[in-house]
Amino acid sequence: MNKTIDRTWVDFYKELAEKLLEFREKREELIIKIQKVYELAEIKLPTLERNNQLTDIDPFTIFGLFNKSSMKESNKIKILENVSELLNIKSKVPSSFDSIPTINNMGATYYDFEGYRNENDIDDLWTLFSVALTYAKEKRLEYKNQFIKYFDLVMSKRGIGNSKLTSGLYWISPKTYANLDSRSRWYIFESEKVPFEIISLMEMGNEKITAEEYLTIIYNLKTYLSSTKTSMSDFIDLSYEAWRYSEQVNKKKTDEIETTDADKDVESINYWMFSADSEVKYWDFFYDNSLLSIGLNKLGDFSTYIDKKEIKEKLQEVNEFNNNYNNTANAVWQFTKEMKIGDIIYVKKGQSKLIGWGIVSSRHHYNINREFSNSRQIDWKKKGEWITPVKPSNKILTKITPYSESVRKLNMLFETEKFDTVIDTEVGFPKYNSNQFLNEVFMNEKYYHSLVELIKIKKNVILQGPPGVGKTYAAKRLAYSIIGEKATSRVKMIQFHQSYSYEDFIMGFRPTETGFKLNKGTFYNFCKQAEEDSENKYFFIIDEINRGNLSKIFGELFMLIENDKRGTELELLYADEKFSVPKNVYIIGMMNTADRSLAILDYALRRRFAFYNMNTSFTTMGFREYQENLQNSKFDELILCVQNLNKEIINDETLGEGFVIGHSYFCNLKEITDSILTNIVEFEIIPLIKEYWFDEETKVDIWSEMLRSSIK
Template sequence: MDMEAGHYEWTAFYAELADKLLNFKSDRAELVQRICRIFEKIKMKLPKLEKGGIPIDIDPFTVFGLFNKGIKDENRIHIMKGIAEAFDISAEVPQSLSGIPVLNHMNAAFYGFAGDREANDIDHLWQLFESALKLAENASDDHRKAFCEAFNTALSQRYIKWNITMGLYWIRPYFYVNLDSRNRKFLYNIEHMPADFVARYQPYIKTYAKVPSAEHYLNIIDACKAVFESGQYPYTTFPELSNAAWVETQGKPENDDEIPTVHYWTYAPGQKAEKWDECYQKGIMLLGWGEIGDLNAFTSKSAMRKQMQEIYQEDTSYKNSAHATWQFAREMKPGDVIFVKNGMSEIIGRGIVTSDYEYDADRTDHFNHLRHVNWTDRGSWMLQERTAMKTLTDITPYNGFVQQLKEIFESDALDEDDDQAVNYPLYTEDDFLSEVYMSEEKYQNIVRLLRYKKNIILEGAPGVGKTFIAKRLAYSMMGVKDVDRVLMVQFHQSYTYEDFIMGFRPTEGGFELKKGVFYNFCKKAEIDSDNDYFFIIDEINRGNLSKIFGELFMLIENDKREHKIQMLYSDEKFAIPKRVHIIGTMNTADRSLAMLDYALRRRFAFIEIEPGFNTEGFKTYQESLNNEKFDRLIACVVDLNEVIADDDSLGKGFCIGHSYFCLKPEMVNDKALFSIVEYELIPLLKEYWFDEASKVKEWSDNLRSAIQ
């Protein structure tokens, strides 16, 4: 380790670089030129800092991001050596980078490119940088006020999220706390921080929370330092804390753009709903087993279970009880929807969770565990499908049952409540192009085609990322990662109209008409005409499409949207909303599948997705790895694809996709490359050329030689 008595070697280099960069606040053109010269001198490709490739301005946090992103440590150190020479830094270039938080290597700039940022965005980042250095030097009220103004201004910018806390940590690691997802998860755990700290700051450090304002951010810093000073934990500085969080997660890069998902629960407020009146009147939900104490004190379900066995001393495992208390305290979250039940067949209310878990020590009825809830409905609704007996059940995975319960309470007011429950991350065209190895021109063509045609199929060989592309295409067209407006199903040979649209299903009393997944999705989109919805069908050619779509076969056409047609199993007339887009995916290399129905082909546009080895994005990724064996393997696969494409029995649809090689930088090693060749590529060649053993041997040898 590069530390002694809590001091990390890298911090001196980072702090001195920050001091040097401040001199360029008013001369950024010189800073840009110096950065370009550094990369030219060290013979590395300058990361993309502007849309056209030529940087015209830069902020200090992005300078740090040049060598604090998910690339190999040897490349990071190589860049730092060039920086040290160019900026005359006296501190030693660190050789160990363990525990230093890094950005996604494809998205390491703190600003939008020209045309996608406001005129003062980079100026604001410089103002924050300067005020942060001053506050770290002298924590006066004036400096604190100036920092807060600069931080909150920068936070309003499009590309500033949790990454700004990482940037502040880089420039003054002993003063500012990094709040990337790794550290937030660490701080949110009562094993690592006091329970009162977790309870007080959990709205700001949860993985799905919004970035706190400057005032709250500084309060978190002050609270952390108080914890350090208590001497109760092995870390006494932010670098030690960050390293501990890094060690716990084994140094794996995090995606700091996590998407929160609303969960749905059934809940029994005591035996025969005895606590329902109190819960409804006070806007709370109560859970028993209060004798075991504050649930925040337990670090595992097994610990809760053990405590129950010791206190109640009954001959039972308490497996379900401990699971319920754990979920109530740790897994349920604000925005989740609660369906209140009485027994197993009656729903008596519905509400939305508005608070985190609380322990009320003053209650004497054993219902000491509570959350605050906005109860939106009260009444009595009988169900034909019985609910689980358990006090608390997460029913989110049971789509049909959730939809049945939601239909009971359908109203515009409730839909508005659901919409307000989650703030989804922004997702732009640039985000798409940084993750998907595709040209900008092709992306724009696909978007135009999908908006016009409404239905497209992404076809291509295995491993070209069709499913990955489909979801991100939807996000980019919506502008946000709104998981509530994107739904994916996978077709198979047993998939039916009854699964997709509607049909009769057996129940205890006979048969009941059940709505299918596509029907429900369209109904959801129907009442939200201002927003786009995307229905993704993976492996679309594996199902009998004419039977699955049934009478909706005609309605999926663009000019037939909003036209109503009589349903097969009901008196209802149904239409597909204009805002619903259908994205299908299919493997062109699957020789066992029949061709698509020609009538259905007319209703879809087909887009070929090719291996992305020659795209700018993949080349940038490949260069960032700086791995000779990886380069040789890619060159070999590109040559192999030419042979496959020219083979009369195969063709372009059988080419090997780039997804086989899209690994996290630290995972690219000899063992990983060996596994790809031996267990993925060579078996594929044996299937392709099952009757040409000599060709299999030739290219197997070529692939193996590439990684020797």
């Protein structure tokens, strides 16, 4: 280990675990103390029960309160300082949380909410917590047997998986229990850092592990850590090294990616439809064991095939029938190569029924000794029977991501909008800071910081400027630079148009086959998502904001978006419901000042938004450096000609600065050819000046010839 690890948390977490045991029979008192912790920390208590009516809680969930993946370190410290005071903990409050495993915000409780959990679920969690601490202190056989019994019992419950349960055990006794979150599993089993002879002794598939399998992993890891083959000495070292090395690998991957689009290096979520018809008798097994398989064991390990053609040939061989097998081969390929952690999968039965949905939580795994040799782990969210709102394909596996209307209907049916951005947050989003923003957007650094300050103070800002100054290009990057990472789950972009309505934006009734249904709109869902994660900033971006009827679209929420009205509740038009715009939601709009077909924005909008002028960046240090790297004299002449053209536009009484030609027409060029420059001039710049000077043909002809001459 090349760095001294801050282990302050170990003693604090250990003492907290012992303190919590004292409240096993005094849970009402414990709930009051937890509520007081958040009150003193001035942080909103997360949703821990349906309608926030908290009646019971388990100790693992309490540890999860300050071990969330997206929680700021400062908020973790605030919470623990108040926990320390209210529970009289003597150990020093930790100030560093590097390498401590975290859990996702959306699944932060170890129990299901009332109405879904069994009567003894929370009691079983308390018992496992207690026997785990007892077994950690004394390795007697009777304690081991108790641990095995309750580990398996808790693991069998819905919403509990390998990562979540082993992280909880690691928190309370990190020298006894190994953390098997996604980072650690990757480091142990896939990074090739742990010797093969150690890995070969351990079984770790996609399915939920048993207590016996977990204890075997612990034993073999301890054997490895006590050997001379590594400088690590315990599970704390191992968890830290897994965290450190994965950060290093992730950074390298991010640095190697050339970003031409704001989200190019962020994996987006895909949606899938799985047909259970051929495997319907196994559906309960899949659900109870948090897995999914498409069968076809005769193919062996799916991951060994190099393309779909090879899969089809193998299918023809094992079935002794010369079918084309296109759909089956495609399903095998997608299940193995394209499906990703964080993707959402819907399960159908027949042509009219849906029977469940879940989130993909592992990569493809092959185990020849299991009934389903090729499988993936799925965090199933719901099981039941619903009439499908879409016409499903007959294929066993269908990627439905391109069919946005079908995805929207399914999201509404299951209310999965709040889940549709769940990805493997334990690995994290690519980092993004102000330097990266300035390198990509070519904005003056002083102007950038002024804009960021304006957004934080006003909360609602419109980026206005002529075409080509990079308003849309900058918007998401601006949000990411403030967040500090490319957190796609916290940034939403839409585009207004003349037909966009309140019903699209907030909520409204939509026709169905049997009548009408109240549907929630994009902004409503986004605000609800942000409300559940109040410690993080959320950005709602509206392109072409002046193309919509703002009063009609925002309706009664026009008042609520004001900075000093955030958090104020108002009854919605279509629902008997109080609604507010959270304080952590920021709105960025984009407006083209050269669009003469649009009316001037009314005072109501101007009063609630700050307006930031985005100008051309030809003279910024970033663009000049970009221009110098291209080293092309024709490009240089064209830029000079456009700058002179802009002076003419600014001096024109009918136009002005709001109509200049922006720099984005000339950005992201990896190489310069005559045809590329000609296309920019003929099909982008000249049509624009023809529109500007539609009644001055002579001026258009003069400048067209000057632009063409600059690149000859």
